[in-house]
Amino acid sequence: DTAVSQTPKYLVTQMGNDKSIKCEQNLGHDTMYWYKQDSKKFLKIMFSYNNKELIINETVPNRFSPKSPDKAHLNLHINSLELGDSAVYFCASSRLAGNNEQFFGPGTRLTVL
Amino acid sequence: SQQGEEDPQALSIQEGENATMNCSYKTSINNLQWYRQNSGRGLVHLILIRSNEREKHSGRLRVTLDTSKKSSSLLITASRAADTASYFCATDAGANSKLTFGKGITLSVRP
Numbered sequence: 001d002t003a004v005s006q007t008p009k010y011l012v013t014q015m016g017n018d019k020s021i022k023c024e025q026n027l028g029h030d031t032m033y034w035y036k037q038d039s040k041k042f043l044k045i046m047f048s049y050n051n052k053e054l055i056i057n058e059t060v061p062n063r064f065s066p067k068s069p070d071k072a073h074l075n076l077h078i079n080s081l082e083l084g085d086s087a088v089y090f091c092a093s094s095r096l097a098g099n100n101e102q103f104f105g106p107g108t109r110l111t112v113l
Numbered sequence: 114s115q116q117g118e119e120d121p122q123a124l125s126i127q128e129g130e131n132a133t134m135n136c137s138y139k140t141s142i143n144n145l146q147w148y149r150q151n152s153g154r155g156l157v158h159l160i161l162i163r164s165n166e167r168e169k170h171s172g173r174l175r176v177t178l179d180t181s182k183k184s185s186s187l188l189i190t191a192s193r194a195a196d197t198a199s200y201f202c203a204t205d206a207g208a209n210s211k212l213t214f215g216k217g218i219t220l221s222v223r224p
Contacts, residue, residue, distance in 0.1 A: 004155070040216070041150075041199060041216065041217045042214075042216055042217075043156075043201065043214040043217075044214075045211055045212070045213070048211065056211055090155055090156070092155075092156075100143075100144070100146075100205050100212065101146065101158045101161055102146075102156075102158065102212060103158070104148075104155035104156040104157070105155050106154060106155045107153075107154070107155050
């Protein structure tokens with residue numbers, strides 16, 4: 001069974017569109033994350049939710065809005081997509097207590113044309 | 114700001130050889146973690162070392178941590194072609210469960 005899953009795996013869209021990426025984890029973890037990995041493989045945290053509450057919000061344009069309907073799901077909605085948003089977006093989860101070992105989803109490759 | 118800096122950026126070795134990758138960081142940490150990323154895949158956790166530990170082993174992996182030098186190394190012994198991947202160190206400074214990743218090292222193991 002997939003521990004952390006994301007949909008879609010690939011997303012190709014035009015500039016200015018609005019799109020969403022969904023993430024689900026079946027590990028029973030309390031904390032979920034969104035990361036952005038650029039073309040040079042640099043991985044940067046965007047958001048983190050603990051039990052549906054936002055706990056990390058890095059300097060991210062407000063066109064990006066995370067939504068956590070429950071602690072097993074963390075979705076990412078992006079408004080008015082720009083060329084620079086093209087990247088691979090990873091969802092991850094971890095237990096709140098413990099050593100913060102994170103489990104990653106397979107990634108969503110977003111291409112903005 | 115980026116915390117971990119790995120070196121070398123790329124490493125190419127022959128199957129059976131050992132691979133050593135280094136990571137340096139800037140601030141105090143609770144723990145340091147190493148992850149592997151195969152091409153087109155998500156990151157996979159390999160090993161975690163706490164700030165009060167100096168060395169840790171897991172199978173063919175050996176991690177060391179020197180908090181006085183703010184550095185860590187990952188040694189993969191008897192490498193295999195399947196070890197070909199990018200390797201990232203990540204530091205946990207204890208603030209809101211945030212991990213800060215380095216830029217990664219690309220390891221190529223030639224059969």
